[in-house]
Amino acid sequence: MARGEKRPVTVHTIAKHVGVSPSAVSTVLANRHEERRLAPATVEKIRAAVRELGYVPNIAARRLRAHDPEVHHHELGILTSFEAPVFLVSRVLRQVQRLADARTGAGRRYSISIEMFHAGRLRAMPGLLNASRFNGVIVTNTVPEDDAFLAGTTLPYAVVVLGRRLPNYCCVLDTPGEIGRKAAEILLKGDCRSPVVLTPALLTQSTAERAEAFCATVRAETGREAARVAALGFTPANGAEALRAHLGAGRRCDGLYAVTDSLALGAYQAIKDAGRRIPKDIAVVGVGDHEHADFFDPPLTCVGPSNDTIVEQVVTQLFYLMTHRRVKPVEIFVPPSVVRRASA
Amino acid sequence: MARGEKRPVTVHTIAKHVGVSPSAVSTVLANRHEERRLAPATVEKIRAAVRELGYVPNIAARRLRAHDPEVHHHELGILTSFEAPVFLVSRVLRQVQRLADARTGAGRRYSISIEMFHAGRLRAMPGLLNASRFNGVIVTNTVPEDDAFLAGTTLPYAVVVLGRRLPNYCCVLDTPGEIGRKAAEILLKGDCRSPVVLTPALLTQSTAERAEAFCATVRAETGREAARVAALGFTPANGAEALRAHLGAGRRCDGLYAVTDSLALGAYQAIKDAGRRIPKDIAVVGVGDHEHADFFDPPLTCVGPSNDTIVEQVVTQLFYLMTHRRVKPVEIFVPPSVVRRASA
DNA sequence: CGGAAATGCTAAATCGATTTAGTCGCAAGC
DNA sequence: GCTTGCGACTAAATCGATTTAGCATTTCCG
CATH class of the missing domain: 3.40.50.2300 (Response regulator)
Incomplete structure (x- = not known):
């Protein structure tokens, strides 16, 4: 049983409690009492104290002692x-x-x-x-x-x-501005006239910038404003609900950019439930952060960070820093990856 | 630079190398040299040695020293x-x-x-x-x-x-036998006549038992054998490929049990590509190990381990063990969860 | 010139657990 | 009677880093 607000129990505590030395306690804890010939009665007393006092070993201390000084x-x-x-x-x-x-x-x-x-x-x-x-x-x-x-x-x-x-710090970054712009370009080139961007209500820096660049591009190319739909959270259910509300209100939409794939997945459901077809009635672009975007129905066209490159860069940088202790932090921008699939 | 096979560099190594005490080195490492008034020249020498010898602090030692003995x-x-x-x-x-x-x-x-x-x-x-x-x-x-x-x-x-x-050990287990059986029952009750089970080629204990129970149930209820389709791996692409081969060869299938949801996702694609409808032509049952099974199109009916319960049980057991140090290991079986959705 | 203050550093204790090298009694053996 | 051996334990060193207390010098100032 833990003892409220007392100091943590150590081998010393137990040793004192039983009336033996810390070495004896440690011996029992490591189950070496046979080879080190501790009296069975002592072993039992120590075991009882360990249980009674609720001993939890200090991992840092064990590690320090246990590690091979050669490695x-x-x-x-x-x-x-x-x-x-x-x-x-x-x-x-x-x-x-x-x-x-x-x-x-x-x-x-x-x-x-x-x-x-x-x-x-x-x-x-x-x-x-x-x-x-x-x-x-x-x-x-x-x-x-x-x-x-x-x-x-x-x-x-x-x-x-x-x-x-x-x-x-050394940072590895995607380029949300470029991502948003390219997503807009894909939709506009597909003759989208009423683009919509679907975001979570709580925007992260990335998602905010993606949406911003998307809207800016739409504005620059067409002179009109893209509609913004905010989902309550990040889940497909949130996405579905938000888009359903948008479509249900009779608002226009013939091209959708979802700033995360989970939202896109929810959007798919809302679109299909509304009797619209992808991409014929509404083209959809996601960002490629979902493992299985390729198996959405139809497969999701993605414009987003290039995860392979990002992962590789970030890990390479870590090992580089660890061996070379760089002084100057660097910023590494990873250009977006575009994967055209059937949804736009 | 790391020095091949030598003993790891410690503050002592550095101290000796520079000709100061370990305390001085530690002071510099912690950036306390200002307040502790080390001579700038000494600081520089130490810094140089740290870099040159490729010092990497021992985490266990730091933790032991750094931790608050009250917690x-x-x-x-x-x-x-x-x-x-x-x-x-x-x-x-x-x-x-x-x-x-x-x-x-x-x-x-x-x-x-x-x-x-x-x-x-x-x-x-x-x-x-x-x-x-x-x-x-x-x-x-x-x-x-x-x-x-x-x-x-x-x-x-x-x-x-x-x-x-x-x-x-204390184990928390799903019940693959029951899962396979229930999956079969759902398909058979839906008038499935040619059931197929889709598994990865490398079966784990769980997936093997699920498939086995599925086939046994089909056999018991109908006297016929379920077809077994083996995918090369665990991914949707593997699942799609395997099922495509099966359907392409003109083999019968009007009900599918996929022992993982990722395989089911791939199967969806193969089924749709073959011009069949879910669940009308082929009913599909998955196991519910995919986050978004609910957003598959159509939503995937799942018979599988009840993840909520499993997670809760496993964590509860961990904390129980940590406070009560149980002697006897227990086995906890979590009954399957059945979620009927549109796919079967 | 003497005492105080500043400067620049070190010795030793500490964190908690483990292990090595004993110590201390007591019984057995020659 | 003296050694040997064993049973049952302990003291102290160790792992690597940090910090506290303190020791020499040197400089400053009246």
Whole structure:
């Protein structure tokens, strides 16, 4: 049982409680009491105390003691917010592991983990500031509060930021302006006259810029304004609901740009339910952040960040920073990828 | 630059190299040299040595030193293989975080991370055996080699296994037999006469049992054999290709059970391309392991593990084990969830 | 010229767990 | 009677980094 607000239980606590030395406790914890000939009665007393006091070993201490002093251990982290989808993150992890495996050898070892923070609460993640958790991190899916935190301190280890532009860090970025523009061009070239852009109500920097560039392009090319439809959240259900409302109100729409694929998926449903056909009545463009955009019905035309390139860049940068400790942060812009499929 | 096979560089190495004490080095590393009045020349020499020797701080040591001795730190891990999709894993993480947040307080803190291993190489994950990485873990997406490893040793901390049955651990399991049976029943009740089961060529324990139970039920109810179609892999493209071959060869099919939703998604495409309608010509049943099964066109009827329940159970068990150190391992079977949608 | 203040650094303790090299009694053996 | 051996345990070193307290010098100022 945990003891309210007392100091954590350590081997010393237990040792004192039982009246033996910490070594004896440790011996029992490691199940070495046979070979080290502890009296069965003592072992039982120690076991009882461990249970009674609710001992939880200190991992940092164990690791320090357990590690082989001949090998260099590197801790890498991929930090992302809970609120964001893990699709891209898991690809990043796989790529990090690939490079790490390649340089793992006799004296070198890597641990890679994904850790999540509540959007806006990155600063609360323990060990970030005092560098006591990672030798290098990739940070992604931050919100402005997190960005402000990062911009305010220069973390003293390798940091690569994915999807945000921060002056003091190495950043890998897509080009939402270009993406929005190209999406608009595709729709307009397909003779779309009443373009609509579907966004979540809470815009991230990326989604805002995509939508903005889309509207600006429409304005520049046609002199008219694109309609903006805001979904409550990021899910297909949110997208479906928002677009259903738009179409149901009799508003025009013959071309749709959804700033995330999940919204596009919801939009598909709303469009079909309204008896419209894709792309004949309404052409749809997504961004390609969904694993299976290719299997939407019809397959979704996508204009968006080139994930392959982004993943590769971000991981390459991380390893570069870790070996070469660069002084100047760099910004890497990854041009959009355009995949024409049947939906526009 | 890393120095080949030498011992890792520590603050001592650097101190000796420069001719100062480790404290001075540490001071510079923490950027406290101003307030502690180190001579600028010394600072520069130390910085140069840090760069030259390629110093990488030991995280375990930093953590041990940095942590507040008043707070109890708990390390939780979710271990999964690279080769598996992260959909369920990310849900597990969110749920773990929820419970952890609920019990985080003054003297208590949790760190939760996802770590991945190569399928079959779980044993190679450092710190598992000597308990130097986690106070508790959820293990999932193991393959038989990993299971053998786990079965062979009883890890001395809280372990919950998701999706595998191991005698010495607390396991949370779906019931693939029941799932396969119910899937068959749904199709047969819909007057399906030529049922087909679509599986990946490399069957996992779960997918094998689902398919097996499906076929057994068909046999028992109708006296005929269900056709088995094997896809090369787990992706929609694999599923589409396999089913296309089946339909193209003129083989019968008026009801399909796909043992993963990604295969079902591919099957949708093959079916539509062949000019058949869902569910009129071919009814389709999936398992509900895809986030957006609800937005397939038509929405996918699913008979599969009840992910909500599984996630909840697995996390509850983890926290239970961590506080109560149970002696007897338990097996928790989660009954299937059936979600009727339009596809069958 | 003497004392105070500033400068520039180091020794040693610390974090928590593990392990090596003993220590201390007591019984058995010669 | 003295050694040997064993049973049951402990003291102290260790892992690597950080921090506190403090020790020499040198400089400043009246």
